[in-house]
Amino acid sequence: xxxxxxxxxxxxxxxxxxxxxxxxxxDMEVVGxxxxxxxRVRKSVNNIPVVSINDPAEFMALSPDVAILCGGSKNDLPxxxxxxxxxxxxxxxxxNHSCIPQYHSSMDAAAKAAGHVAVISTGWDPxxxxxxxxxxxxxxxxxxxxxxxxxxxxxxxxxxxxxALRTIKGVADARQFTHAVSEAVEQVRRGENPxxxxxxxxxxxxxxxxxxGADAAAIEAEIKAMPGYFAPYKxxxxxxxxxxxxxxxxxxxxxxxxxxxxxxxxxNPASIEYRCRWASNPEATANVLVAHARAAVRxxxxxxxxxxxxxxxxxxxxxxxxxxxxLKKFM
Amino acid sequence: xxxxxxxxxxxxxxxxxxxxxxxxxxDMEVVGxxxxxxxRVRKSVNNIPVVSINDPAEFMALSPDVAILCGGSKNDLPxxxxxxxxxxxxxxxxxNHSCIPQYHSSMDAAAKAAGHVAVISTGWDPxxxxxxxxxxxxxxxxxxxxxxxxxxxxxxxxxxxxxALRTIKGVADARQFTHAVSEAVEQVRRGENPxxxxxxxxxxxxxxxxxxGADAAAIEAEIKAMPGYFAPYKxxxxxxxxxxxxxxxxxxxxxxxxxxxxxxxxxNPASIEYRCRWASNPEATANVLVAHARAAVRxxxxxxxxxxxxxxxxxxxxxxxxxxxxLKKFM
Numbered sequence: 001x002x003x004x005x006x007x008x009x010x011x012x013x014x015x016x017x018x019x020x021x022x023x024x025x026x027d028m029e030v031v032g033x034x035x036x037x038x039x040r041v042r043k044s045v046n047n048i049p050v051v052s053i054n055d056p057a058e059f060m061a062l063s064p065d066v067a068i069l070c071g072g073s074k075n076d077l078p079x080x081x082x083x084x085x086x087x088x089x090x091x092x093x094x095x096n097h098s099c100i101p102q103y104h105s106s107m108d109a110a111a112k113a114a115g116h117v118a119v120i121s122t123g124w125d126p127x128x129x130x131x132x133x134x135x136x137x138x139x140x141x142x143x144x145x146x147x148x149x150x151x152x153x154x155x156x157x158x159x160x161x162x163x164a165l166r167t168i169k170g171v172a173d174a175r176q177f178t179h180a181v182s183e184a185v186e187q188v189r190r191g192e193n194p195x196x197x198x199x200x201x202x203x204x205x206x207x208x209x210x211x212x213g214a215d216a217a218a219i220e221a222e223i224k225a226m227p228g229y230f231a232p233y234k235x236x237x238x239x240x241x242x243x244x245x246x247x248x249x250x251x252x253x254x255x256x257x258x259x260x261x262x263x264x265x266x267x268n269p270a271s272i273e274y275r276c277r278w279a280s281n282p283e284a285t286a287n288v289l290v291a292h293a294r295a296a297v298r299x300x301x302x303x304x305x306x307x308x309x310x311x312x313x314x315x316x317x318x319x320x321x322x323x324x325x326x327l328k329k330f331m
Numbered sequence: 332x333x334x335x336x337x338x339x340x341x342x343x344x345x346x347x348x349x350x351x352x353x354x355x356x357x358d359m360e361v362v363g364x365x366x367x368x369x370x371r372v373r374k375s376v377n378n379i380p381v382v383s384i385n386d387p388a389e390f391m392a393l394s395p396d397v398a399i400l401c402g403g404s405k406n407d408l409p410x411x412x413x414x415x416x417x418x419x420x421x422x423x424x425x426x427n428h429s430c431i432p433q434y435h436s437s438m439d440a441a442a443k444a445a446g447h448v449a450v451i452s453t454g455w456d457p458x459x460x461x462x463x464x465x466x467x468x469x470x471x472x473x474x475x476x477x478x479x480x481x482x483x484x485x486x487x488x489x490x491x492x493x494x495a496l497r498t499i500k501g502v503a504d505a506r507q508f509t510h511a512v513s514e515a516v517e518q519v520r521r522g523e524n525p526x527x528x529x530x531x532x533x534x535x536x537x538x539x540x541x542x543x544g545a546d547a548a549a550i551e552a553e554i555k556a557m558p559g560y561f562a563p564y565k566x567x568x569x570x571x572x573x574x575x576x577x578x579x580x581x582x583x584x585x586x587x588x589x590x591x592x593x594x595x596x597x598x599n600p601a602s603i604e605y606r607c608r609w610a611s612n613p614e615a616t617a618n619v620l621v622a623h624a625r626a627a628v629r630x631x632x633x634x635x636x637x638x639x640x641x642x643x644x645x646x647x648x649x650x651x652x653x654x655x656x657x658l659k660k661f662m
Binding site: 020021024097100104133137139270278280283311319327 | 471595601608652
């Protein structure tokens with residue numbers, strides 16, 4: 001079997017997760033890492049070529065079939081995506097939900113011009129959760145699909161909100177955990193299809209390390225008033241030492257669910273719920289990206305090109321199992 | 332918008348559910364019911380043409396785009412499926428898991444010869460659960476996917492096991508509820524990927540109405556010894572009156588889940604769980620069949636033919652939403 005040759009673009013948490021995930025795939029292999037920081041990344045990896053993302057001749061010399069773009073949605077992907085897909089198939093986790101139509105359109109044009117497949121906006125949300133929202137709506141017409149995050153006791157670590165806390169003057173370090181409001185989940189499960197505002201569904205718990213001499217009360221007030229990030233939510237602020245933060249609130253745990261409930265035919269209650277729990281959010285995202293890289297290569301080999309989401313992909317293409325085995329063991 | 336024209340084949344619980352489901356679809360309409368019992372069905376429906384399943388000229392005169400085959404897997408579909416797909420696209424819920432590869436092959440040949448699409452073995456299991464097993468395995472390589480049924484307090488009504496009880500001499504009526512073994516579900520959630528025998532995962536609860544003069548103890552012993560159906564399971568037999576059966580154990584409730592747990596990258600625990608609850612199992616199956624009828628027509632219009640399962644279908648084709656709306660509201 002010829003293995004699918006993967007170029008990993010970016011070497012942050014997700015990029016490292018992709019390398020670990022590829023090591024577990026029998027039908028795929030990593031051919032190199034493309035990065036803006038060649039020297040720095042070369043110090044951390046062994047036996048994998050590290051090349052410059054700005055030198056297409058260099059990364060294409062590794063003969064990759066597909067690039068997994070592990071950069072961020074804000075600064076990296078809008079520019080990097082359309083540029084990379086000129087050279088090869090791509091997969092990314094562009095997760096700025098409101099900009100997905102626009103990103104799709106830009107990637108679609110670039111991918112079609114080059115004859116490549118660009119799988120965009122995949123991971124667990126957007127990605128698996130997008131699929132589950134679509135399926136729930138198709139199978140239970142009239143049901144609204146709701147996404148909840150941080151249903152586990154610890155809650156889910158939000159990188160974006162942790163970063164927002166760290167921008168505040170006087171904050172040395174911080175991490176933010178999102179919690180689902182249990183009663184809101186129950187309302188959806190009961191089929192009430194409620195109208196929620198953001199603050200009805202989630203609460204926010206902050207663990208903040210102060211700089212020496214910082215004013216705790218003023219910082220707590222500033223956090224709670226932060227528009228978009230914290231103001232709409234019931235927010236708790238806990239001041240901790242750096243040691244406590246490092247030992248008790250470490251890692252990248254996250255979890256969530258998609259819930260939809262309505263009735264079938266003669267008014268019989270029906271509900272669907274998809275739930276996932278990840279001790280490492282970036283590794284989970286990486287696993288999903290890797291399965292989609294397999295699909296991207298297969299779709300392109302069968303003559304397809306353009307921007308694709310998880311909603312465009314026949315699910316069998318995500319699996320390493322043969323169609324015969326899927327019929328026999330998975331149907 | 333031109334509506335998708337659906338022929339409903341068979342008028343049992345699922346067929347009636349399909350009619351109710353079609354009434355809720357803006358882009359689809361029922362054009363007729365094809366049945367072996369034309370006279371009987373005509374007495375129960377108004378304003379819908381009822382035609383003979385044995386008269387292709389008659390049912391094709393209704394200009395259907397797709398037939399939803401609501402017959403049983405044992406006696407109806409193996410013969411009816413390959414025959415119907417000669418004339419039009421079909422969707423069915425063939426659910427004899429071990430015979431799916433063989434049924435696929437027979438439907439694939441017939442569908443390709445006729446240039447039609449035959450979506451086979453869809454519903455919630457096989458169907459949604461097959462998809463979720465495949466996705467869980469693709470996203471968490473090494474995780475085994477387990478299916479549990481009857482997690483709700485009432486358990487899930489098994490039609491097959493209820494029928495088996497009714498074949499016993501001295502049994503006037505009966506219904507069988509399946510229950511998941513909670514500790515087994517927890518083992519899977521913990522990522523133990525255990526080896527189960529069937530009896531470790533489910534128990535069986537029977538509600539039996541005796542004929543006058545029947546020997547309760549002998550019947551209970553006969554039930555518990557029934558190979559395949561009850562012998563491998565912890566089985567409880569409750570004798571009830573017909574009135575109790577009708578009032579307390581009525582309807583067709585069912586529920587279940589697919590659970591898979593393993594680790595990502597550096598050994599971080601991860602789990603995926605898909606859960607559904609249906610007050611009416613046949614209506615839920617009907618809703619899934621109807622969404623697949625939409626996909627079958629779309630695939631055929633785009634030039635595709637042959638046997639398809641849920642694993643072959645780009646999920647967007649199941650949805651009545653436009654691609655623009657899917658990108659904007661569901662991604």
